[in-house]
Amino acid sequence: PEESAGPTGRPGKSLDPCADVPPNLQGVLQVEFRTNRTLQDVRNHVGPFLQQGGRYRPTSCRAKQKVAVIIPFRNRYEHLTHWLYYLHPVLMRQQLDYGVYVINQDGDGVFNRAKLMNIGFVEALKEYDYDCFVFSDVDLVPIDDRNLYRCSDHPRHLSVAVDKFNFILPYATIFGGVSALSEQQFLKVNGFSNTFWGWGGEDDDMSQRISYRRMFISRPDSVTGRYKMIKHKRDSHNDPNPRRIQKLRETYSNMDKDGLNSLNYTVREIRKDLLYTFVTVDVQADV
Ligand code: GDU
Numbered sequence: 001p002e003e004s005a006g007p008t009g010r011p012g013k014s015l016d017p018c019a020d021v022p023p024n025l026q027g028v029l030q031v032e033f034r035t036n037r038t039l040q041d042v043r044n045h046v047g048p049f050l051q052q053g054g055r056y057r058p059t060s061c062r063a064k065q066k067v068a069v070i071i072p073f074r075n076r077y078e079h080l081t082h083w084l085y086y087l088h089p090v091l092m093r094q095q096l097d098y099g100v101y102v103i104n105q106d107g108d109g110v111f112n113r114a115k116l117m118n119i120g121f122v123e124a125l126k127e128y129d130y131d132c133f134v135f136s137d138v139d140l141v142p143i144d145d146r147n148l149y150r151c152s153d154h155p156r157h158l159s160v161a162v163d164k165f166n167f168i169l170p171y172a173t174i175f176g177g178v179s180a181l182s183e184q185q186f187l188k189v190n191g192f193s194n195t196f197w198g199w200g201g202e203d204d205d206m207s208q209r210i211s212y213r214r215m216f217i218s219r220p221d222s223v224t225g226r227y228k229m230i231k232h233k234r235d236s237h238n239d240p241n242p243r244r245i246q247k248l249r250e251t252y253s254n255m256d257k258d259g260l261n262s263l264n265y266t267v268r269e270i271r272k273d274l275l276y277t278f279v280t281v282d283v284q285a286d287v
Contacts, residue, residue: 018061054100054276063097070120109285111238114192114202139230151182160225176203190259201244
């Protein structure tokens with residue numbers, strides 16, 4: 001017998017799979033940050049289509065992937081508002097079954113982007129059986145919705161052409177900004193390192209993990225992969241990590257013991273907004 005939509009509106013297995021290429025994409029998008037937006041504006045704009053926690057799934061077809069979008073975060077509320085305003089409609093048009101997780105580092109200790117992303121992976125999986133994880137800086141907005149927030153056969157780097165770098169890939173192995181790994185790919189590399197405190201290196205460490213596990217970095221082309229970055233000053237408590245160069249020489253010997261299998265943290269609060277799930281965590285930083 002055919003399975004129908006359940007009481008929660010969860011589409012049953014009877015829905016046909018969504019198309020490989022989502023039919024309602026717009027291509028190049030107009031993106032503008034020099035305008036005042038509030039979270040309430042964004043809720044009014046996209047709220048009717050969302051479920052609490054920033055969750056969405058298409059109703060006319062069965063999504064190809066279940067995607068957790070993970071944003072490492074502290075004190076960038078204005079950027080988050082722009083990000084939500086632009087990304088929710090894009091992710092909906094891409095027909096993803098997705099949820100948005102903002103992983104907020106508690107306190108004033110040194111920032112640890114990679115550890116926050118590991119935490120996002122673990123916390124999202126406690127809620128739903130996501131199979132793909134997109135890790136995104138809060139200040140990066142795609143300007144082409146053909147850049148699909150999905151996983152592929154190899155780890156995927158999505159932010160290939162950022163306006164700040166004149167729309168050129170700065171170097172071949174770059175993996176920072178916005179990237180996507182399937183659950184299996186992420187487990188294969190033991191997640192990110194937890195030990196990059198402050199700015200820099202953690203993305204290159206992941207890039208090396210990927211190559212040491214004999215995977216490649218896949219990318220969209222440099223037209224589809226265009227992004228706008230919201231301009232900002234360097235945050236406090238996120239100075240360049242002076243140890244990052246040395247640490248990158250140690251990826252191979254450390255990756256099996258520094259990552260998901262050594263992750264320690266305490267969840268302080270999980271707050272559900274219509275637009276996102278906000279997870280505040282103590283990452284055990286030195287202050
Ligand atoms: N972030 C915060 N609050 C902070 C610091 C950082 O929310 O106080 C988050 C944001 O999501 C931000 C991301 O961390 O977008 C990256 O931090 P920066 O913006 O300071 O770093 P860059 O713009 O130089 O980013 C580049 C890459 C990142 C990462 C970083 C090195 O785009 O993916 O690799 O370098 O750590």
